Amino acid sequence: MLEKMQDVFAIVGPTSVGKTALSLRLARDFNGEIISGDSMQVYRGMDIGTAKASHEERALVPHHLIDICSPDEEFSAADFQSRTRVLIEGLNLRGKLPMIVGGTGLYVQAALYNYEFSQAGENPKYRQQLLDFAQENGSEALHNRLAEIDPVTAGRLHANDEKRVIRALEIYHLTGRTMAEHQNRSRTSPYNLLMIGLTMDRAVLYERINLRVDKMVAEGLIEEVQSLLHLGCTSGMRSMQALGYKEIIMYLEGKSSREEAIELVKKKTRNFAKRQLTWFRAMKDIIWFDVTPGRGNPERTYQRIYELMEGKFR
Known part of the structure; x- marks a missing residue:
């Protein structure tokens, strides 16, 4: 008798497209727990700039691979792969649906396919x-x-x-x-996998990114970077290469104005979103959904995703 493959659901797509909100709703409907698929959310103290789920959101649904490293530690795609595979097995054993949610393409790909490092x-x-x-x-x-x-x-x-x-x-x-x-050569998944991708009109997405950066600054991004520097973090650390941190450090060191730093964060985040889409478009198995506001019915989109999950996991 063949052993049943372990279930895994994944939501991918560019930054600011709406992955977090969708994942929370689906996790409640399908008894899921969320595994962060973001390479920088593993670092403690880097909350605003990495757009981690809030403590309230994490109280609603258990989240994994958030705040597991100090900023001075190295955490690689191979580390993510090994940690995620242990989580997937454990969650399946407990009757929970593992849900990988994030935009770091290499990490997601490494975890979900037979990727050898x-x-x-x-x-x-x-x-x-x-x-x-x-x-x-x-x-x-x-x-x-x-x-x-x-x-x-x-x-x-x-x-x-x-x-x-x-x-x-x-x-x-x-x-x-x-x-x-x-x-x-590593395109076979060992899992019973369903993966959806969220996309959006480019101009609308870029405007959402700009607004998100403004919101991060208002919520204390600059102060967060200052705090990390006071704790001994430096621009040479891998964690400090995260979008938003390196640019703010340049401002704090007097190498750019506050306005220039913020505009650079916006520009680099928009460029990053474009690269994310390029990466995910090259991956097979992704079922794409256009979630542009005003284009289609959001509830109908949710129902279509719900039906896909019901057919795959129930």
């Missing part, structure tokens, strides 16, 4: 050569090197995401295959 190994000497190259020629030149051999991965990564750009180049150097090719 260790197969490429490491080459510290080559990695140092790439670091030296970036130091001398700039992150853009390093990103261009990746674009020449792996345009798919380069299209998903920002030039400033130096660590992941270097890893993609290292994988090609070690294996002769691009990161995109490795990911294409």
